Amino acid sequence: MPAAADPIAHAEDLADLVAASPSSLHAAAEVARRLEAAGFDRLDEAAAWPTGPGRHLVVRDGAAIAWIVPASASATTPVRVFGAHTDSPGFVLKPQPTTGRLGWLQAGVEVYGGPLLNSWLDRELRLAGRLVLDDGSETLVASDALLRLPQLAIHLDRTVNDGLALDRQAHTQPVWGLGDAASADLVGELAQIAGVDVARVRGYDLVTADAQRGAVFGKDDAFLAAGRLDDLASVHAGVVALAAAAEGFDADHIPVLAVFDHEEIGSTTRTGAAGPFLEDVLERIGFALDATREDRMRALAASWCVSSDVGHSVHPNFPERHDPVVRPVLGSGPILKINANQRYATDGAGEAAWRGWSDAAGVPVQEFVSNNAVPCGSTIGPITATRLGIRTLDVGIPILSMHSARELAGVADLAGLTRVAEAFLRG
Known part of the structure; x- marks a missing residue:
């Protein structure tokens, strides 16, 4: 059965993945869990990797890369990379995080990326990530609803509906209990959830x-x-598509799923798209095929990367913020992202290729371009193209409320993206 044959079931499965992935570390672990269930072998970066055909994956902190080597693969076999990212804007727990005053327990947090701050108000929040213990081992942990950023009542600020301004330090420290901070321990709460002795915790990423x-x-x-x-949404599309493409796979390329961390803060980390992770993995795949540097350059010259990330649907209440002609809308298909200044990597060849894969999958295509007066964001696409010299295009799904604590997508678009991703990876 093709990937995403039932759009509602596909959307519910994405909701399952989101629930299992409250942090980028959990997302990478969930990618690995799902692909291992589909027959992929998890490899250790510090160990020797196998030669010959097979399905493999490797996890590096909050990033993961998976690939299929077909029986026909040679030293010059090109790759097809479907790329996405695991991180999202929000808040990161600071050192000495147990704070509070006036009888309230609060959490010391730092803003991560560019969240829509007001969307985080009056929501129950989880804490999730990893605890690093005294022996160097790591434990993933996720709380249930634990924190909340309570908004000031309108009775105490009669002008709030004229414009809400939140100070990124003073107004973003959530409450998580009542009492005296001197006798409480937020990290201890997470250690208890994880079933470890808090005295053994030497570091954390939460x-x-x-x-x-x-x-x-x-x-x-x-x-x-x-x-x-x-x-x-793109991580899920890639996982479902690669698992579907793996069944009976026999093509003249190596399909790769690469999900990176830290895109929201620039990607310049060991697990970000600007880091060496993908290049390392592709080089080791080449080593397993006895590829010389000349072979690798030939393979990359014939390769493709599809960078998948969300884009803006036209907003019915703010249409003036969008291009006056190019106006993608939820439910009308995935988007092809185009920018004259190469904030997206799509060119004419990439556009033609995407339309071909979309036609093969029976999925409509929408274009996205920014209003000239509104600055354009960017993605892992230009970064990947720059690092590897691989032909790259940028795609995704249109959404509303981007960078909100709770975003809005079209069910049909989610299924459509997955179907085109499968067509791309399967060939």
Whole structure:
């Protein structure tokens, strides 16, 4: 059965993945879990890797890369990379995080990326990430609803509806209990959830996530609302597509799924798209095929990368913020992202290729371009193209409420992206 044959079931499965992925570390672990269930072998970067055909994956902190080597692969076999990212804007727990005053326990957090701050108010939040213990081992941990950023009542600020201004330090420290901070321990709460002795915790990477599960709703079940759709929607599409493409795979390329961390803060880390992770993996795949540097350059010259991330649907209440002609809308198909200044990597050849894969999958195509007066964001696409010299294009799904704690996507677009991703990876 083709990937995403039932759009509603596909959207619900994405909601499951989002619930299992409150942090980028959990997202990478969930990618690995799902692909291992589909027959992929997890490899250790510090160990020797196998030669010959097979399905493999490797996890590096909050990033993961998976690939299929077909029996026909040679030293010059090109790759097809479907790329996405696992992180989302929000808040990261600071050192000495147990704070509070006036009888309230609060969490010391730092803003991560560019969240829509007001969207985090009056929501129950989880804490999730990893605890690093005294022996160097790591434990993933995720709380249920634990924190909340309570908004000031309108009675105490009669002008709030004229414009809400939040100070990124003073107004973003969530409450998580009552009492005296001197006798409480927020990290200890997480250690208890993880079943480890807090005295053994030597470090941590913990982030906030919306505790509410994703929901399908609207007329004809047209919408999915959930946290972290930017960019777990693309991560999910890639995982489902690669697992589907693996069945009976026999083509003249090596399909690769690459999901990176830290896109929201520039990607310049060991697990970000600007780091060496993908290049390292592709080089080791080449080593396993006895590829010389000349062979690798030939393979990359014939390769493709599809960078998948969300883009803006036209907003019915703010149409003036969008291009006056090119106006993608939820439910009308995935988007092809284009920018004259190469904030997106799509060129004419990439556009033609995407339309071909979309036609093969029976999925409509929408274009996205920014209003000239509104600055354009960017993605892992130009970074990947720059690092590897590989032909790259930028795509995704249109959404509303981007960088909100809870974003809005079209159910049909989610299924469509997955089907085109499968066509791309399968060939």
